[in-house]
């Protein structure tokens with residue numbers, strides 16, 4: 001059997017039609033498959049590789065840290081300098097109330113930790129979240145995920161969950177003094193890039209303040225520069241009580257985080273002690289990689305060009321088959337007629353060396369979320385290939 005057959009036989013599948021490209025090398029904006037075919041990456045491993053694949057500073061940080069130490073002990077017992085340095089760097093760029101970082105292995109685990117923290121801190125049990133939001137695939141995260149098709153097969157899920165409508169004022173009435181936390185994506189990604197209305201978002205913040213509910217912003221997909229500011233909430237004019245990060249946080253290695261105030265986070269230390277435990281969360285190699293990626297993002301000032309690059313995509317994505325392009329920075333959804341049209345175009349793009357895909361809750365939309373290092377020439381080329389694909393429909 002060849003590698004592809006072995007993959008299908010022995011690696012658990014979650015779809016009957018995986019892309020199944022066999023990639024042997026990735027660098028910067030590109031990936032190469034086993035036959036030497038080159039792909040321009042328009043999705044960055046789903047918003048992970050913000051500084052590009054295998055950034056040399058990230059690779060070096062991994063090598064250096066692996067030579068010093070890897071796993072030592074479960075989370076939180078030892079002073080591990082890569083964790084300390086990264087927590088310090090992140091909090092230096094965050095508002096004062098977000099000064100304490102709990103590192104996890106993944107985005108979903110950051111969501112789980114934040115759900116527990118909110119319950120523990122407020123003494124309440126109800127949680128609210130939004131329709132068309134994605135927060136992860138573990139059972140707590142799935143309970144708040146905003147689409148019944150994906151939840152239904154796994155019931156019973158957590159009780160006490162309210163699903164609200166994003167950008168809808170009436171929904172805010174469902175937030176009460178029984179609500180421990182509201183979980184919201186700063187920009188809804190898998191819903192097909194839904195940007196919040198600022199006034200509504202401010203009303204959400206005000207409602208949380210009035211009811212003593214913690215506002216949790218999930219920036220696992222949109223954080224770390226993708227929307228044109230380091231944190232999406234900066235340009236939205238509100239500050240969360242808990243911030244969730246993941247994906248790009250590890251510079252290509254697995255790392256997530258929930259970040260809050262020292263005061264709120266302290267609830268995890270007592271009654272019971274060890275309120276949230278992880279063996280590998282904040283792995284020193286991953287924190288070293290993440291910090292190197294974070295520094296590379298800031299040092300190259302990649303964020304300052306994000307909005308302009310987004311505009312360039314808009315300028316070159318002109319085609320009668322495109323119904324709308326929704327975006328904030330380099331997080332874009334190209335809306336087409338339906339999934340069949342989208343899939344046919346995506347297949348054409350991949351065939352022609354441009355890697356893209358669709359959104360979980362918006363299958364009619366093509367995803368464009370490239371590494372932030374993408375050049376103007378690469379943007380123009382990618383748009384040309386997409387439009388050629390649309391011509392061939």
Ligand SMILES: Cc1ncc(COP(=O)(O)O)c(C=O)c1O
Nearest residue numbers: 106107108134135136220221246
């Ligand atoms: C907004 C958002 N939250 C949470 C998650 C879950 O992250 P992970 O897949 O690392 O568990 C994702 C993953 O796509 C996401 O997009």
